[in-house]
Amino acid sequence: MKNVLLIEDDKLISSLVRFRLNKDGYNVTTVDDGQKGMDAIDSSSPDLIITDVMIPFKNGIEIINYSKKVNPNVPIIVLSSLGEEESTVMEAFNLGASDFVPKPFNPNELAIRVQRLINN
Amino acid sequence: MAGLISCLSLLLFFTANAQESDFVSIPFTEVLEEGNEIPGLSFIYNAELPRGIDGTAYGLVFKRSDGVWASDTLGFYNEVKALQDTIFNKLQVKGEIKKLLFEDEISDEGVQEYLDNLIRNELIVLNASGSADNADVGELIILGNKVPFKPYYKLKIQILSDIRMLFLIGFLVFFVFAAILLVVAIFIIKTQKKNRDILVKRFTSLSYEPLNNLLFEKSLDEIKQMDQRELTNTFPKKLIQKSLFKDVLIQEIISLNKNMKGDFKVKLKLIYRKLDLDKHTIQKLSSKRWDIVTTGIVEINEMDILEAEPLVSKFINHKNFYLRSNAVATLLNISDDADLKVLANQEYPLSKWQQMIYYRIIRYSKDKRNIAYLLESKNESVRVFGIKLIRYLGLVDQLEFLVGVYPDASDTEKIEIIQCFDMFGFGIGLEQIYADLKSENKQLVLAAIKLIQNVGDKFSLTTLIELSRISEDFDITKAAMKGVMILDKTVFDEVYQDSQKELEIKISKHLKDPVLNHV
Known part of the structure; x- marks a missing residue:
C-alpha cells in the first residue's frame, strides 16, 4: 500500500482528501502544520506528499525544499488558494513541485493526479 | 466608577476635616x-x-x-x-x-x-x-x-453611629458584592464558552464522516432521490435536531463549498437544502442579536438562498455597519438587480472597505450591470463609487454622460471624473475643467492640471502658463510648469528660460534635471 503524506491545516479538507484517497487504497497520513510535516517526511517515508502553501510554523515552500533534500524522488503536489502569488507558485515549481492544484478543487481530479504521479 | 469612589472619598475626607476644624x-x-x-x-x-x-x-x-x-x-x-x-x-x-x-x-x-x-x-x-x-x-x-456615655472600646457601635462610616462600609460591601458577582459571571461565561467549544469540536468531527460518505459514496442523482428522512438518518439522529449541530454543519458545508468545485458544490447545496438548513439560516434573520443576523446573511450569500432576498433587503440601510455591508453584498450576489438599485438607494456613505467588497462582487458577476442609477443616486459616496466603476470596469460609453454631470458635480466627484477622463485620455469638455483651475480645492486643481497636461492642446498651454504665473501655491505652480513642459518643451524653454522669478528658475531647473524630475 502506497503512503501519502497530507500537510493541510484545514481539518475538513484534510479529512475529505484522506477519505477520497483511502477509497483508492492509499494509506494517508495527515498533519496540520509544517513542522509536523517535516517530522512525518522523516518518519513515514511517504511515496507522495500533498502540501498546502499557507500552513503554520513552516510553509509549503520550506516543505518542498526539505523533502527534495531528504528524498528528491518523492513527488509533491501543492494545494493552494487561487489567489496565491504567482511568484510563490513559480518558486514551488522551481524547487521541484510536481503539480499544483488550486483551491477550490475537485477531490476526484486530485485523486487522478495522485494516481498518475505515484504510478510514474 | 473609580472616579465616583475617589470623589466620595475626598468628600468624606473634607467633611471630616471641616468638622475637625469646627x-x-x-x-x-x-x-x-x-x-x-x-x-x-x-x-x-x-x-x-x-x-x-x-x-x-x-x-x-x-x-x-x-x-x-x-x-x-x-x-x-x-x-x-x-x-x-x-x-x-x-x-x-x-x-x-x-x-x-x-x-x-x-x-x-x-x-x-x-x-x-x-x-x-x-x-x-x-x-x-x-x-x-x-x-x-x-x-x-x-x-x-x-x-x-459610650466608651471607646465599643468600637463597633461607635462606627455604626457615624453616618460617614456607614456610607463607607456600604460602598465597600457594594463593591465586594459586585466583584464577587463579576467573578461568578466570568466563571459562568467561560465555562459556557468552554463547553460550547468542546461541543463544536465534537460535532465537527461527527459531521465529517456523514458528509464524506454523501459526497463520495453517493452520486448527485442518488442524493436528489433521497428524501429528507433518509438524508437525516445519515447524521446522528439526536444531534441533527440541535441548533448548535446545525450551525456546525452549515459552517462545514460552507467551508467545503468554498474549497470544492464541480459536482461537489451542487451536492453540498442539495444536502444543505434537503436537511432544511436553509430554514435554520433564515430563522437567524429574526434574531435580535446583530451578529447572529449577520451570520444568517453571510450563509444566505454563500449558499445562494434566493428566496431570502426580501428578508435581506430589510437590512440594506441598517444602522449597523457590518449588517448593512453584508446585506448589500448578499443582494448584489443573489438578486437579479441589474441596475444596482440596492447600492443606489444606500443612505449611509460607502466606506473604502465597502467599495472594495462591492467592486469585487460586481467585477466577477456573470450578469451585466447598469451603473446609470448609481450616478443619479442622492448619496454622494455612491455617485463617486459609480464613477470609479466606470474607470475600473472600462465603461467608456459612460464618459459622455460624465461630461454632462461634471458642472453640477461636487469636488470629490469632479476629481473622480477627471481621473476617469485621464485614464481613458478623454479630452472632450475640457473648457469646464479649465474653469476649475481657479478652484480653491487644491486636489481638484492638481487633478485638472494632470488631465490637461495629458490631453490638452495649444489653448491648454496658455492656460497652464497663466496659472503658473498667478498661483501662489508651490505645488500648483510646479504642476502647471510640469504640464507646460510635457505639452511642449520648446514653449516651456521660451517662457521660463529668462524668468526673473526665483521660484520659476528653481522649478525649471528641477524639472529639467533627469534625476530629480520625477521627485
Whole structure:
C-alpha cells in the first residue's frame, strides 16, 4: 500500500482528501502544520506528499525544499488558494513541485493526479 | 466608577476635616471647676507653712526632701482648690496646685491639650451645669448629656453611629458584592464558552464522516432521490435536531463549498437544502442579536438562498455597519438587480472597505450591470463609487454622460471624473475643467492640471502658463510648469528660460534635471 503524506491545516479538507484517497487504497497520513510535516517526511517515508502553501510554523515552500533534500524522488503536489502569488507558485515549481492544484478543487481530479504521479 | 469612589472619598475626607476644624477648645480651668473628673488627671497641693504650724490638721503630710507640706493625690480639682482656699483664708499661704497626668507632673498647656483630645474624640462627657452660658459649647454639652456615655472600646457601635462610616462600609460591601458577582459571571461565561467549544469540536468531527460518505459514496442523482428522512438518518439522529449541530454543519458545508468545485458544490447545496438548513439560516434573520443576523446573511450569500432576498433587503440601510455591508453584498450576489438599485438607494456613505467588497462582487458577476442609477443616486459616496466603476470596469460609453454631470458635480466627484477622463485620455469638455483651475480645492486643481497636461492642446498651454504665473501655491505652480513642459518643451524653454522669478528658475531647473524630475 502506497503512503501519502497530507500537510493541510484545514481539518475538513484534510479529512475529505484522506477519505477520497483511502477509497483508492492509499494509506494517508495527515498533519496540520509544517513542522509536523517535516517530522512525518522523516518518519513515514511517504511515496507522495500533498502540501498546502499557507500552513503554520513552516510553509509549503520550506516543505518542498526539505523533502527534495531528504528524498528528491518523492513527488509533491501543492494545494493552494487561487489567489496565491504567482511568484510563490513559480518558486514551488522551481524547487521541484510536481503539480499544483488550486483551491477550490475537485477531490476526484486530485485523486487522478495522485494516481498518475505515484504510478510514474 | 473609580472616579465616583475617589470623589466620595475626598468628600468624606473634607467633611471630616471641616468638622475637625469646627472644634472649639474649652479652657481646662472651666472644665475642672465645673467638678468634672478627668480620667488620668489628678492633683496635689503643695505649700510651705509658717514654722510651728502643723499641716496634718489640714490633711497635709510634710515632705522632708522638698521641705514642703503636700496633700494626698486628689481626683477632683474642686477638692484641691477648696483646700488651697481654706489654708489661704486661715494662714495667708497661697501654696501651689500641681497637675499630674498618670502620676507624672504636667504643665497647664499639657492639661489643656490632653483635655482637648479627650473632648475631640468624645472620650468624656462633661457636666452641663454652669457651662450653659457658653454659647459655643453649651448646646453640645447638653446634647452630650442626653447621649449615654459610650466608651471607646465599643468600637463597633461607635462606627455604626457615624453616618460617614456607614456610607463607607456600604460602598465597600457594594463593591465586594459586585466583584464577587463579576467573578461568578466570568466563571459562568467561560465555562459556557468552554463547553460550547468542546461541543463544536465534537460535532465537527461527527459531521465529517456523514458528509464524506454523501459526497463520495453517493452520486448527485442518488442524493436528489433521497428524501429528507433518509438524508437525516445519515447524521446522528439526536444531534441533527440541535441548533448548535446545525450551525456546525452549515459552517462545514460552507467551508467545503468554498474549497470544492464541480459536482461537489451542487451536492453540498442539495444536502444543505434537503436537511432544511436553509430554514435554520433564515430563522437567524429574526434574531435580535446583530451578529447572529449577520451570520444568517453571510450563509444566505454563500449558499445562494434566493428566496431570502426580501428578508435581506430589510437590512440594506441598517444602522449597523457590518449588517448593512453584508446585506448589500448578499443582494448584489443573489438578486437579479441589474441596475444596482440596492447600492443606489444606500443612505449611509460607502466606506473604502465597502467599495472594495462591492467592486469585487460586481467585477466577477456573470450578469451585466447598469451603473446609470448609481450616478443619479442622492448619496454622494455612491455617485463617486459609480464613477470609479466606470474607470475600473472600462465603461467608456459612460464618459459622455460624465461630461454632462461634471458642472453640477461636487469636488470629490469632479476629481473622480477627471481621473476617469485621464485614464481613458478623454479630452472632450475640457473648457469646464479649465474653469476649475481657479478652484480653491487644491486636489481638484492638481487633478485638472494632470488631465490637461495629458490631453490638452495649444489653448491648454496658455492656460497652464497663466496659472503658473498667478498661483501662489508651490505645488500648483510646479504642476502647471510640469504640464507646460510635457505639452511642449520648446514653449516651456521660451517662457521660463529668462524668468526673473526665483521660484520659476528653481522649478525649471528641477524639472529639467533627469534625476530629480520625477521627485
